[in-house]
Amino acid sequence: MACPTDSGLEAEHDRANITKTSTLPSDSTLWVTSLAADEGSMQQKLDELMALCTSLQRQQSEMASKFAAQDLEISQLKARVKLLEDREGGG
Structure with missing residues (x-):
């Protein structure tokens, strides 16, 4: 039974990363x-808030x-009233 070597594990890890990276463009497209x-x-x-503010400013x-x-x-x-009171009082 063969034991995996460090370089073999790294190669497997690299392949997994390449696979993940190759799917990024569609994922990033969805994100964008x-x-x-x-x-x-x-x-x-x-735009709705600006219209509301404009309306409120007009109302104010x-x-x-x-x-x-x-x-x-x-x-x-x-x-x-003061003039009428003065006339009444003085007349």
């Missing part, structure tokens, strides 16, 4: 394809304009 799909999905989510701007208009109207109404 998967990575591209992930990037596409992430880009879609980013509209609300700020409404608040400013209401503040102005309240100030004008307070001035009218």
Whole structure:
């Protein structure tokens, strides 16, 4: 019965590595394809978030304009009330 030599074990190990390496291109292609799909999905989510942010900024701007208009109207109404009170009290 023959005993395996170190060089024989190394050769067997090398053959196994070559076999594994020869399958890497298809594996890496799947990885790259998967990575591209992930990037596409992430880009879609980013686009959705950007659209949401734009919409929220627009809404915030509209609300700020409404608040400013209401503040102005309240100030004008307070001035009218004061004017009417002054007329009533002085007349």
